[in-house]
Amino acid sequence: MKKLNDDLLDIGGRKFRSRFILGSGKFNLDMTRTVIENGGVEMATLAVRRANAGGMENILDYMPGSITLLPNTSGARNADEAVRIAELARELGCGDFVKVEIIRDSKYLLPDNAETTKAVKLLKARNFIVMPYMMPDLSAARDMADAGADAIMPLGAPIGSNKGLLTREFVKILVEEIDLPIIVDAGIGRPSQACEAMEIGAAAIMANTAIATSRDPASMARAFGMAIEAGRLAYLSGPGRILEHGAEASSPLTGFLEDG
Amino acid sequence: MRDFTDAEDYEQGMEHIDPELMTRVLGRTSDYDPDDYSDRDVLDAISSENVSEDGFGALLSSAAEPFLEKIAIRAREETMKHFGNSVNIFTPLYASNYCTNRCVYCGFNSSNVIKRAKLVGDEIDREMKAISSTGLREILLLTGESRTHSDPGYIADLVSRASRYFSNIGLEVYPMNTDEYRKMHEMGADYVTVFQETYDTDVYRKVHPAGRKRIFSYRFNAQERALIGGMRGVGFAPLLGLSDFRKDSFACGLHAMEIQRKYPHAEISFSLPRFRPFINHEDAENSVTESKLLQVAMAYRLFMPFAGETISTRERPGFRDNIVKICATKMSAGVSVGIGEHSGSEKGDAQFDISDPRNLEEVMNALVANGRQPVFNDYIKV
Numbered sequence: 001m002k003k004l005n006d007d008l009l010d011i012g013g014r015k016f017r018s019r020f021i022l023g024s025g026k027f028n029l030d031m032t033r034t035v036i037e038n039g040g041v042e043m044a045t046l047a048v049r050r051a052n053a054g055g056m057e058n059i060l061d062y063m064p065g066s067i068t069l070l071p072n073t074s075g076a077r078n079a080d081e082a083v084r085i086a087e088l089a090r091e092l093g094c095g096d097f098v099k100v101e102i103i104r105d106s107k108y109l110l111p112d113n114a115e116t117t118k119a120v121k122l123l124k125a126r127n128f129i130v131m132p133y134m135m136p137d138l139s140a141a142r143d144m145a146d147a148g149a150d151a152i153m154p155l156g157a158p159i160g161s162n163k164g165l166l167t168r169e170f171v172k173i174l175v176e177e178i179d180l181p182i183i184v185d186a187g188i189g190r191p192s193q194a195c196e197a198m199e200i201g202a203a204a205i206m207a208n209t210a211i212a213t214s215r216d217p218a219s220m221a222r223a224f225g226m227a228i229e230a231g232r233l234a235y236l237s238g239p240g241r242i243l244e245h246g247a248e249a250s251s252p253l254t255g256f257l258e259d260g
Numbered sequence: 261m262r263d264f265t266d267a268e269d270y271e272q273g274m275e276h277i278d279p280e281l282m283t284r285v286l287g288r289t290s291d292y293d294p295d296d297y298s299d300r301d302v303l304d305a306i307s308s309e310n311v312s313e314d315g316f317g318a319l320l321s322s323a324a325e326p327f328l329e330k331i332a333i334r335a336r337e338e339t340m341k342h343f344g345n346s347v348n349i350f351t352p353l354y355a356s357n358y359c360t361n362r363c364v365y366c367g368f369n370s371s372n373v374i375k376r377a378k379l380v381g382d383e384i385d386r387e388m389k390a391i392s393s394t395g396l397r398e399i400l401l402l403t404g405e406s407r408t409h410s411d412p413g414y415i416a417d418l419v420s421r422a423s424r425y426f427s428n429i430g431l432e433v434y435p436m437n438t439d440e441y442r443k444m445h446e447m448g449a450d451y452v453t454v455f456q457e458t459y460d461t462d463v464y465r466k467v468h469p470a471g472r473k474r475i476f477s478y479r480f481n482a483q484e485r486a487l488i489g490g491m492r493g494v495g496f497a498p499l500l501g502l503s504d505f506r507k508d509s510f511a512c513g514l515h516a517m518e519i520q521r522k523y524p525h526a527e528i529s530f531s532l533p534r535f536r537p538f539i540n541h542e543d544a545e546n547s548v549t550e551s552k553l554l555q556v557a558m559a560y561r562l563f564m565p566f567a568g569e570t571i572s573t574r575e576r577p578g579f580r581d582n583i584v585k586i587c588a589t590k591m592s593a594g595v596s597v598g599i600g601e602h603s604g605s606e607k608g609d610a611q612f613d614i615s616d617p618r619n620l621e622e623v624m625n626a627l628v629a630n631g632r633q634p635v636f637n638d639y640i641k642v
Binding site: 025026027028029047048049050075076077080081084085088103104105106107108109160161162208209212213 | 337340341342343344345346520524525526527528564566628631632633635637638639640642
């Protein structure tokens, strides 16, 4: 069994010990550092549209230097817009990572897989480390992988809903079939749900609203950090088998076989 | 009511849009009876996961009045889920107060004797510089409704100048045609707010006796034309108190909902204007109390949890500071309503008086003290 200490998350050749990616933008900026420290977070997302163009209260000023920034393309409605936003992020000094977020629905904020796949291709050609936010659909995930994605970020439930891992079976299929880190993004509302996603093989969890809407974001960040680690360790340990229908038959069904 | 149309009144050059969406909104509004709800209807709406159209009606009804606290708890939850504790800050710039309409309730009414003026050339830059030097990144450009004194070319010039100083530009001007909105969008504007004032077509006719504004449906379809013209977001509001505020708010919610269904990418927002004392109309009836205003704001929040809500300086500081903890997501700050007032040389009168005279820093400090995060920019032009 791989020990937790040697177990690193590899995204596009960059290694992370922490598997807790923090979403920012729903709590006070001066809480950011505390939440990051409490959760043992090494990567945090950042809405380029919020960091853009100076002004007061710039979120970039509140990110600890040790954090890897994951700028997202929120505000983009198609692939071209996503590329423009990603390039702006690079100009702002946010590094090479980009979370592709292409949304054409202001009500549920569900991602557009087809445009996202296009954007992955365009962004890879521009040497970004590309992490697409997507509806967990196997064909789309394969297309994104073929287009060069460095991780796949399926949603657990509609963003901000705190409803948990509603897409469990589909995320599991991605974990089994796609040879890239599968990072559950959006919808995770409680540490137990984060833990569950990690147990079924998610490579990391992204959370924001669950922490921002808790009464004590610093402690909740810590709880998430612990749950994600526990889930990971459980996954690596291989969870015990569950006997699904009560018991094993007392006289084996295959007892008649005579192989000579 | 169901077959309402005023298409024959259209002036030359006014663009027609299929009235089907409007007919549906007006039809369902005429069926809405705000006095026909029980406590149970209200409680069901509060506890339902997605508030239906009927639930929205219940939340706006008189039966909901005793349940404001319960509704507030639910509204706060939804606001947190969708917006966290962020509050967007912007300021309006009143560029011109010439107006050809005769809205009987308005200080800009063309028959009122007020000091008329508009900013021109360097005056515009001076005002914009003064505003942007405070750190604000979002501006809302306003003019009176005169296609002579503030013609589309003038507004396009305002937008183009604003794009040098601000990252987010909204328009609150007279309704335009699609191609004009497209032009404004190309110059840098991305949000359009048009207040319908009232959705009661009879009252609308009565209080808008002249000017292009008298044509209800041309105004009603403005948001749709703005979206077709490429705008990212559209804002809606009745002027609460002009007619039955419950029915008007109901219609406004349906209007916004139907637009979002037809244009799913559209960012939707509501404003919450109500009668305040106006120049020459100090005696105007102010029937919408703070409780009623909050009730409307919370009903919008539960019906369309993802929509923005703007609270203006027409409300007092104590109201504004608290409503952003429940459902409002955007507020103006550092507001001067007179023409040219930002740079200290007022040349035209204001449309109304404000009730929150605090400067930007004071507003920000109050937000932070209330656990809110002021956001100056949450937008990128792509």
